[in-house]
Each structure stands twice: as structure tokens, then as C-alpha cells.
Amino acid sequence: MTKLKLYKKEQSAFCRLLFSFVVSLLPILLVAQNLSKEKVKEVVVGYSIIHEKLPEGYNYTPLFFTARFPLHQFKSNKKGYFKVFAEPQFVLNNAPHSFPTTYEFGANLGFQYWLPFSEKRALSISIGAGPHYLSLETSMQAKGFIFSDNFEIGYYQMIGERLGFSVKPRFRHISNAGFLSPNIGIDNLFLMVGVFWKHL
Numbered sequence: 001m002t003k004l005k006l007y008k009k010e011q012s013a014f015c016r017l018l019f020s021f022v023v024s025l026l027p028i029l030l031v032a033q034n035l036s037k038e039k040v041k042e043v044v045v046g047y048s049i050i051h052e053k054l055p056e057g058y059n060y061t062p063l064f065f066t067a068r069f070p071l072h073q074f075k076s077n078k079k080g081y082f083k084v085f086a087e088p089q090f091v092l093n094n095a096p097h098s099f100p101t102t103y104e105f106g107a108n109l110g111f112q113y114w115l116p117f118s119e120k121r122a123l124s125i126s127i128g129a130g131p132h133y134l135s136l137e138t139s140m141q142a143k144g145f146i147f148s149d150n151f152e153i154g155y156y157q158m159i160g161e162r163l164g165f166s167v168k169p170r171f172r173h174i175s176n177a178g179f180l181s182p183n184i185g186i187d188n189l190f191l192m193v194g195v196f197w198k199h200l
Contacts, residue, residue: 039083040156042068044194046170051188055139062093062104064170064190080115087128089148093136104174106132106148120158127151132174142180149173156196168192 046064053059072084091104110128117123132148134141154168170192175185 039070039073040164040196040198041070042166042194042196044068044166044168044192046168046190046192048188049191052140052186054186060093060136060138060186060188062091062102062188064172064192065090065092066192068110068196080113083112083114085110085112085126085128087130089132102134102136104132104134104136104148106130106146108148108150110150120164122156124154124156125152126154134174138186140182140184141174141186142176142182144176144180146174146176152192154192162198164196166192166194166196168194 044064044066046066048059048061048064051059051061066087066089069086070083071086074082074084076082087108087110089104089106089108093102093104108128108130110126112124112126115123115125127150129147129149132146134143134146137143150170150172152168152170154166156164156166158164168191170190171187172190173185173187176183
């Protein structure tokens with residue numbers, strides 16, 4: 001079996017696993033009852049828990065650092081509401097010793113649906129995309145300018161008057177929309193853990 005066929009088989013299994021995970025979380029979103037409309041800022045770190053094996057012979061398992069800043073919050077009389085946010089990102093990958101340490105950086109513009117179910121707890125669904133720079137040298141994806149596309153489901157818990165923590169699985173796809181070749185794209189599923197605080 002060729003490397004391309006193996007890659008496609010692994011990618012198909014990855015997509016099925018991600019789909020099953022997302023579907024399993026949907027019933028949780030139906031329990032929301034209350035609403036808190038305060039804006040929050042957030043700092044998050046994440047590690048890849050499902051990742052792709054690169055043709056060079058190792059898994060791409062980067063460490064993800066990001067912050068989230070509110071830009072706009074849509075008014076709503078319903079239980080949930082939408083937010084617009086900006087999200088600078090920095091990603092560091094400690095590859096095996098035979099490969100150099102690589103990094104990524106960029107920023108996303110995103111939309112978040114915020115769904116509180118008590119005064120201190122909330123769930124959210126977020127999507128975001130934006131320009132990115134990739135320093136990784138691989139035959140799977142061209143080095144340089146790419147786009148970072150993100151989708152996540154988050155749980156938010158207040159632990160004080162203004163401070164709380166978040167836990168979020170995040171799916172991320174990076175590719176360059178065909179500007180450079182190769183452009184197979186790289187996918188990761190991250191477990192993100194963060195700290196947030198109410199925005200004054």
C-alpha cells in the first residue's frame with residue numbers, strides 16, 4: 001500500500017473519530033437554562049491528543065498557546081448569544097532530535113455561541129480562521145503562509161467572583177488553499193485548558 005493510500009486511510013479514520021466525538025457531546029448542549037452576558041478574556045494552552053503522522057516518520061504533536069479577546073457581543077433575548085473574538089496563536093513543536101524544532105504563529109477571527117446553564121457554568125461552540133505562518137519542513141505541506149481553521153466545544157466554570165477555567169477539545173486544520181504545493185493539509189485534535197476572567 002502506498003504512503004498516499006495509508007495517509008488517506010488514516011485521515012478517514014481520524015474524521016470518523018472526530019465526528020463521533022462531536023455528536024456524543026451534542027446532548028449536553030440541550031441542558032442550558034440561564035444566561036450571563038458578561039464579556040470574558042481568556043488565555044489557553046493545549047496539546048495534541050489526536051494527530052497525523054508525517055511522511056518523515058514522526059507524529060506532528062504541537063503545543064498550542066492562544067489568547068482570546070472579545071470584539072463584539074450580539075444582543076439577544078434568548079438563552080444563548082453570539083460573540084465575535086480575536087485570537088492570536090503561537091504553536092511550538094518539539095520534533096525528534098533528527099528534525100529541528102518548529103513553530104507556527106498567526107491570528108484568528110472567530111465566532112462563539114455562548115450558552116450558560118447556570119450563573120457559574122457555560123458551554124460554547126466556536127469557529128475561527130485566519131492567516132498563519134508555518135516553519136515546519138515536510139513533504140506533506142508547504143512551509144510558509146497557511147490558513148489555520150479551528151472548531152471547538154468548550155466548558156466554562158467560574159471559580160471566583162471574576163475568575164474561572166475552561167476545558168475545550170479543538171479540531172484544527174492548517175493548509176494554504178492551494179497557493180503553494182504540496183498542500184495536503186495537517187489536522188490535529190487538541191485538548192485545551194485555559195483561564196478566563198470577566199472583562200471590565
